[in-house]
Amino acid sequence: MIFPAILFFVCALLAIVGAVMVILAREPIHSALALILVMMSLAVLYLLLGAEFIAAVQILVYAGAIMILFVTVIMVINAGVEERTDFSKIAKFAGLPLGFFLLLETAHWLYHSAIGAAIANGPGAHAEAFSTRELSTELFRRYLLPFEATSILILIAVLGALVLARKDE
Amino acid sequence: MSVIPISYYLVLSAVLFGLGVVAFVFKRNVITVFMSVELMLNAVNLAFVAFARAHGQVDGLAYVFFVIVVAAAEAAVGLAIVVMLAQNRESLNVERMNSLKF
Amino acid sequence: MEFISQHPVLVAAVVKVVVLLFVVMTALAYLTWLERKVVAHIQSRWGPYYVGAHGLLQPLADGIKFLFKEDVTPPASDRLIYLLAPFLALSLALTALGLIPFGPPGVRFPNGQPVFIVSDVSIGLLFLFAITSLGVYGVALAGWSSNSKYPLLGALRSSAQMISYEVSLTVSVVGVLLLAGTLNFNHIIEGQRGYWHWLRIVPHWYIVPQIVGFLCYLTAAIAETNRVPFDLPEAETELVAGFHTEYSSFKFAMFFMAEYANMITVSCLATILFFGGWLSPFPDRWTWQLYLPGAGLLALGVYCAYDSVTEMRGLARLQLSVVTLLALGGGALCLLPGVAPVIQGPFWFTAKVLGFLFFYIWIRGTLPRFRYDQLMSFGWKLLLPVSLANLVLTAAWFAWGWVRG
Numbered sequence: 001m002i003f004p005a006i007l008f009f010v011c012a013l014l015a016i017v018g019a020v021m022v023i024l025a026r027e028p029i030h031s032a033l034a035l036i037l038v039m040m041s042l043a044v045l046y047l048l049l050g051a052e053f054i055a056a057v058q059i060l061v062y063a064g065a066i067m068i069l070f071v072t073v074i075m076v077i078n079a080g081v082e083e084r085t086d087f088s089k090i091a092k093f094a095g096l097p098l099g100f101f102l103l104l105e106t107a108h109w110l111y112h113s114a115i116g117a118a119i120a121n122g123p124g125a126h127a128e129a130f131s132t133r134e135l136s137t138e139l140f141r142r143y144l145l146p147f148e149a150t151s152i153l154i155l156i157a158v159l160g161a162l163v164l165a166r167k168d169e
Numbered sequence: 170m171s172v173i174p175i176s177y178y179l180v181l182s183a184v185l186f187g188l189g190v191v192a193f194v195f196k197r198n199v200i201t202v203f204m205s206v207e208l209m210l211n212a213v214n215l216a217f218v219a220f221a222r223a224h225g226q227v228d229g230l231a232y233v234f235f236v237i238v239v240a241a242a243e244a245a246v247g248l249a250i251v252v253m254l255a256q257n258r259e260s261l262n263v264e265r266m267n268s269l270k271f
Numbered sequence: 272m273e274f275i276s277q278h279p280v281l282v283a284a285v286v287k288v289v290v291l292l293f294v295v296m297t298a299l300a301y302l303t304w305l306e307r308k309v310v311a312h313i314q315s316r317w318g319p320y321y322v323g324a325h326g327l328l329q330p331l332a333d334g335i336k337f338l339f340k341e342d343v344t345p346p347a348s349d350r351l352i353y354l355l356a357p358f359l360a361l362s363l364a365l366t367a368l369g370l371i372p373f374g375p376p377g378v379r380f381p382n383g384q385p386v387f388i389v390s391d392v393s394i395g396l397l398f399l400f401a402i403t404s405l406g407v408y409g410v411a412l413a414g415w416s417s418n419s420k421y422p423l424l425g426a427l428r429s430s431a432q433m434i435s436y437e438v439s440l441t442v443s444v445v446g447v448l449l450l451a452g453t454l455n456f457n458h459i460i461e462g463q464r465g466y467w468h469w470l471r472i473v474p475h476w477y478i479v480p481q482i483v484g485f486l487c488y489l490t491a492a493i494a495e496t497n498r499v500p501f502d503l504p505e506a507e508t509e510l511v512a513g514f515h516t517e518y519s520s521f522k523f524a525m526f527f528m529a530e531y532a533n534m535i536t537v538s539c540l541a542t543i544l545f546f547g548g549w550l551s552p553f554p555d556r557w558t559w560q561l562y563l564p565g566a567g568l569l570a571l572g573v574y575c576a577y578d579s580v581t582e583m584r585g586l587a588r589l590q591l592s593v594v595t596l597l598a599l600g601g602g603a604l605c606l607l608p609g610v611a612p613v614i615q616g617p618f619w620f621t622a623k624v625l626g627f628l629f630f631y632i633w634i635r636g637t638l639p640r641f642r643y644d645q646l647m648s649f650g651w652k653l654l655l656p657v658s659l660a661n662l663v664l665t666a667a668w669f670a671w672g673w674v675r676g
Contacts, residue, residue: 052394053397060397060404063401063405064405065404071412075426075430076427
């Protein structure tokens, strides 16, 4: 089957194009849409890797909740076109090449690492998809404490947002 | 070409993370700066899932789950702060935000 | 030909998607007809009457009208997003329908692929929620890109409303998931086979223990699809037409179709989760139910024949005769011993979904619109606590083994 390979390259390309668009777009809402594109293509990649549950959660929480919050906030505060500011000379001449070099080196290292040689193919190929049941068992047994901690974290976040949004008396 | 090595996913993850860092440094709007953090988190998630696939263990997926939950909490508080900033100052430019109290 | 035999899954999927699209598009068109007809009768009017017999060709006329209207793009709009929004809304609404099983998985094509199931995802319900949760974008982006006050207000209201009610919608469904122990639609439906042991004749549908969850789901679903009494995003009397004020021609029609497609999706979901999906409400030993679809179509044919005799207009009489012939022929076909068992699943599924759609229209014809603050306090202060309480009670019951899972 050649479909996984095609799908991988198409989605990888879409993700990179989306990430570049996040940087280049002047309107915040265009950046948000580009980021949604990245998230959707990552969801497809998760499906390719056999992580169905994570793909669904990625769409449900990231694209369906977090980004909608972003878009709504952009609409509410009417964030216009971004201002352009001069950044420092050092950043311009040293930062970019250095950053690019770092990226290249990371990619090189990852590409030649032992783990990178493993083969990843999702359901349909020889590898089985991760079972959601197994993941949930793991979450509620081994990771029970972190799981409960995240619920408290969410509670605190909700309270924090409420406190921030409250009108001053 | 019928199989995709894990390294492809890892390289993609690294590239996305790098682009996220670039966006974080270059963008001037608070909201887009915030979005680039989300982009970096997404890149890390991809690496986690790829590692989980390489080892055939679900632990990586559990981490991704936690990252997503924390990102949701962060977005809730962060965007509330952004709305407050927008109400109290005239600009959303991060460079103009140089005082803690006003 | 070699390709077709080598990729049975792909070929079957393409065929099913095309057929599904055709059926759903037709259903959407006639849903508008049904809505206008039912609301008209509730209000003591006739509704569409002149285009074809009983206005049966009205959807076609509407479609042609939409196609030929001028397509206006406001000069101040963000063109790309303005164009993207209606496509996003409609395509997401249609994609969600691809996850719905319309009949039992046992009915298969000669190449072994199930006929009535487009995609059998192991976590189907989660994917459905994921796709429907993206529906807000269509509305929000349409309102923002129009660059106009009323659409923006409508879009803001809509995103707040949809996010709020999505929480209740999801929580109200979790009770069913606890009972079913799975996220797969087919397994959820199979879990509803049989009868409650203390109520011999009541089917083992999850509505019996989950009646509170069902009511919460129904309310939240109406709000999610922006229907009356929760249609604040497009409240005509306050916001002109809400988020799609600036849209005209076919783009407007796309928003319209997306709304109706979403209605069908939530009705399908209610059918699957609470009313046993494609299962028959009668016990298997009642074999006469096999002939129910055929008998229903025959009855429709007889009614149309009677109607065509009393109809005064010549063209309408001709159309009614055609409908009569179709109904009688279809009825006879459904009575054939080879066809009757196959058609059972889709028949019950469609019947239940139609019941829900009728309920939706009935609500629209009956209730006045909420005020915005009422809507928000209702969603957060009543609906969410009730559905959470339902979830906690169900979990407690389940933990102590009071309910058969």
